[in-house]
Amino acid sequence: MSRIGRMPIEIPAGVTVTYDNHHMNVKGPKGELSRDLHPDMNITVEGNTITVARPSDNKAHRSLHGLTRALVANMVTGVSEGFTKTLEINGVGYRAAKQGNKLALTLGFSHPVEMEARKWRKPEPYKGKGIRYEGEVVRRKAGKAGAKGK
The missing domain is CATH 3.90.930.12 (Ribosomal protein L6)
Known part of the structure; x- marks a missing residue:
């Protein structure tokens, strides 16, 4: 069962x-x-x-x-209770009231708004910028290796 x-x-x-x-x-x-x-x-x-x-x-x-x-x-x-999700903003140029590096959104009684907020700026693996969930770890990738040797 x-x-x-x-x-x-x-x-x-x-x-x-x-x-x-x-x-x-x-x-x-x-x-x-x-x-x-x-x-x-x-x-x-x-x-x-x-x-x-x-x-x-x-x-x-x-x-x-x-x-x-x-x-x-x-x-x-x-x-x-409503749904809440704490997001971290890293290197994002949006105008919002934030405390340090974190922005907390309280999302009423349904949660599709949270998914829209993440679509604004997904976390990207090269510079680590974007909106991600609190505690989420974004795997970082190496940039172009060919330009460094010259």
């Missing part, structure tokens, strides 16, 4: 979850998210927990089990 899929999801105070006809709606203090889930997955909402079960052990159901549980857990986290 999937280690991720079998863990129950706790519903925090202030969050309401409705599940009807394979459509889940999660409403909380940071907003509202809804999603259609795969009809084969058995999802039960009891009290303040959500459990996801699969009907059989075939490969498709095994892969959907953990995926469905992760999607539902992310919805609950998004409307209750």
